[in-house]
Amino acid sequence: MIKPPDNILIDGHVNKKKPKGVELPKQVGIRFNAALQRMVKAIRKDITQQVLPIVRQYGSAYALDAAPIPFKDGYADDIIKALQLVMTRWSSTSFLAIVNQLAEDFVVSADKVNLKKIHKDFGVDIFSGQDANLSDYIASSIYDNVRLITDIKEKYLTDIQSTIMTNVRAGNRPSVIAKMLTKQYGVASKRAKFIARDQTAKVNGDLSAKRQIAAGFEYFQWVDSGDRRVRDRHHEIANKVTEYGKGVYRWDNLPLSNQGVPIKPGQDYQCRCVARPVSRREVEKNVTEGKTRPGVKR
Numbered sequence: 001m002i003k004p005p006d007n008i009l010i011d012g013h014v015n016k017k018k019p020k021g022v023e024l025p026k027q028v029g030i031r032f033n034a035a036l037q038r039m040v041k042a043i044r045k046d047i048t049q050q051v052l053p054i055v056r057q058y059g060s061a062y063a064l065d066a067a068p069i070p071f072k073d074g075y076a077d078d079i080i081k082a083l084q085l086v087m088t089r090w091s092s093t094s095f096l097a098i099v100n101q102l103a104e105d106f107v108v109s110a111d112k113v114n115l116k117k118i119h120k121d122f123g124v125d126i127f128s129g130q131d132a133n134l135s136d137y138i139a140s141s142i143y144d145n146v147r148l149i150t151d152i153k154e155k156y157l158t159d160i161q162s163t164i165m166t167n168v169r170a171g172n173r174p175s176v177i178a179k180m181l182t183k184q185y186g187v188a189s190k191r192a193k194f195i196a197r198d199q200t201a202k203v204n205g206d207l208s209a210k211r212q213i214a215a216g217f218e219y220f221q222w223v224d225s226g227d228r229r230v231r232d233r234h235h236e237i238a239n240k241v242t243e244y245g246k247g248v249y250r251w252d253n254l255p256l257s258n259q260g261v262p263i264k265p266g267q268d269y270q271c272r273c274v275a276r277p278v279s280r281r282e283v284e285k286n287v288t289e290g291k292t293r294p295g296v297k298r
Contacts, residue, residue, distance in 0.1 A: 028113060032106045033196035036149065040156060040188045043090060044181075047160055051082045052178060055164060059174040079168060083161050090153055103145035107138055110203045114211045134210050141203055148195050156188040198269050205266020205275070212277045213251050219278035222247045222255065222265055233258045234273050241293045245286035248278050255298045 058075035089095070163184060167177045212220060224230045224238040237255045238247045249255050254262035265273035286292050 028106070028109050029196055029200035031109075032102075032200060033193055035102050036152065036192035036196055037189060039149070039153065040185065040192050043086075043153065043156055043160075043188075044185045046086045046089065047181065050086055051079065051160075051164065052174070052181075054079050054082050055168070055177055056174040062168050062171055076165075076168065079164065083164065087157055087161070090157060096150075099146050099149050100142070103142045103149060106145060106199070107141045107203060110200070111138065111207050111211075114204070114207045134214065137206060137210060141206070145199060145203075148199065152188065152192050152195065155191075156184070159184050159188075194270070201266040201271050205264055205271070205273075208266070208275050209251060209264055212275065215277070217277040218250055218252070218280065219244055219248055219283055220251060220265075220275040221245070221278050222249065223274050223276050225272045229272070231268065231271070234268070234271065238273065240296075241291070242296045242298060243287075243292050243294050244283045245278070245291055248283065248286070249298055253297055 054075075058078070061075050160181060163180050164177060167180065209220075222234070222238045224234050230238075240247060240255075242248055244250070251264075254264055257263040257268070265271065265275045
């Protein structure tokens with residue numbers, strides 16, 4: 001662990017500004033969301049080009065309100081075959097390789113942002129490499145994001161398959177099926193956006209904590225985004241005066257959520273709060289200036 005210097009020098013000058021919390025640039029989350037949206041859109045394109053034409057081709061055979069025509073055996077088999085071909089394509093090893101690369105790029109980009117931000121604010125290179133704990137976190141985070149991305153794909157394809165076959169059996173016209181698939185695309189797109197935003201906050205919060213602790217910071221200040229979307233509990237945490245200062249806590253004694261569980265900025269779903277690293281010197285100054293409440297740790 002590296003002890004943070006009391007007077008942080010940047011280019012030979014004392015940095016008197018309080019560093020802000022590490023917040024991911026919008027581009028990181030935007031790129032991740034854009035990649036997920038491209039995946040959802042590509043799946044929709046495959047269904048539109050490979051499956052819907054067959055559904056429309058046999059519409060007169062299964063639609064209850066269609067004009068009677070000679071029954072054609074095997075139309076269900078043809079639709080199922082088309083669906084299975086699409087499902088197989090989106091489960092290929094090449095697709096899984098792309099997903100792994102996407103998840104890795106996202107996590108690594110988030111880590112680089114944390115490193116640059118802390119280096120800019122403190123003028124120190126806190127890590128030229130990685131310790132075992134950080135390496136394990138990055139690996140597990142990549143794995144978790146691979147799982148989430150795969151889940152988006154699998155749920156979307158499962159819903160598509162269920163919608164098509166259920167409506168074919170019910171005798172609904174192809175136009176009805178097409179409208180329902182459009183709605184499902186919207187649901188899948190929103191889910192992908194939610195996951196991108198949620199993971200951006202979580203990964204940023206976790207990496208920020210690990211990098212600050214590794215740099216020798218025992219304390220952090222909980223900073224909320226200052227708008228109406230902030231959770232009441234998070235606003236309380238950010239404004240509570242502890243024995244270290246306003247909104248200041250120890251990394252080894254985190255504040256509690258509404259459920260009484262230790263929590264750090266970014267951990268709740270879509271939480272936009274961030275952690276500002278606080279030095280021991282700043283805590284001592286808060287105590288000297290009477291800006292603390294003795295005995296209140298969290």
